[in-house]
Amino acid sequence: MSPLARRGSTLTIILVVLVAVGAIALWIAVANGFSARTPPTAVERVVMQAVHWLSVPRAARTATNPVAFSPDVWAESRAHFADHCASCHANDGSGNTELGRGLFPRAPDMRLAQTQDKTDGELYWIIENGIRLTGMPAWGTGGGNDVDSWKLVHFVPLEGADARAAQGNGGPQPEIAG
Numbered sequence: 001m002s003p004l005a006r007r008g009s010t011l012t013i014i015l016v017v018l019v020a021v022g023a024i025a026l027w028i029a030v031a032n033g034f035s036a037r038t039p040p041t042a043v044e045r046v047v048m049q050a051v052h053w054l055s056v057p058r059a060a061r062t063a064t065n066p067v068a069f070s071p072d073v074w075a076e077s078r079a080h081f082a083d084h085c086a087s088c089h090a091n092d093g094s095g096n097t098e099l100g101r102g103l104f105p106r107a108p109d110m111r112l113a114q115t116q117d118k119t120d121g122e123l124y125w126i127i128e129n130g131i132r133l134t135g136m137p138a139w140g141t142g143g144g145n146d147v148d149s150w151k152l153v154h155f156v157p158l159e160g161a162d163a164r165a166a167q168g169n170g171g172p173q174p175e176i177a178g
């Protein structure tokens with residue numbers, strides 16, 4: 001067999017295997033349907049991480065918060081969070097609400113590194129623009145100067161906010177209802 005023909009038959013075998021795997025996956029999907037109850041698979045988690053990363057424009061990541069942290073700002077953003085965000089994210093950011101648990105992907109536990117490690121610019125951009133193909137809506141106007149969203153950024157990194165509140169320069173200790 002010529003090298004060209006050998007390569008051709010290898011490609012054919014790969015193609016047949018791919019079609020067979022696709023057909024089996026389709027058969028399983030059609031038989032079982034899709035439920036938002038099923039935890040995301042590893043592949044879905046990786047895809048969502050990529051979506052997060054791709055969502056935020058490079059320049060937006062490094063944007064700094066024009067609103068200074070103060071007890072009043074913190075109290076205001078906490079009330080705002082309770083009104084608009086806690087239905088999915090819960091007051092303590094755990095995502096442990098009926099809505100948050102029922103979404104796919106789930107409302108994340110914001111106390112974990114995935115959220116805590118995001119820059120102010122990333123958090124702001126996500127709040128303003130939402131995350132496509134998820135339950136996270138776009139809030140505000142989508143511009144760079146939405147003061148209410150910048151205030152929320154102070155509240156979202158909950159551990160940071162709690163720590164600053166505990167040090168006495170961040171206002172009252174949070175009474176988180178969960």
Ligand code: HEC
Nearest residue numbers: 084085088103105106107108114115126131134135136152
């Ligand atoms: C209807 C439900 C819902 C509401 C209301 C909601 N969110 Fe979300 N939010 C989500 C979901 C679901 C995700 C996760 C999406 C994903 O996995 O990509 C998310 C993700 C986020 C993230 C990214 C967290 C991370 O680690 O990736 C931030 C920040 C955020 N939301 C802030 C807010 C704020 C602030 C509000 C209120 C102004 C709010 N959300 C209101 C459902 C909601």
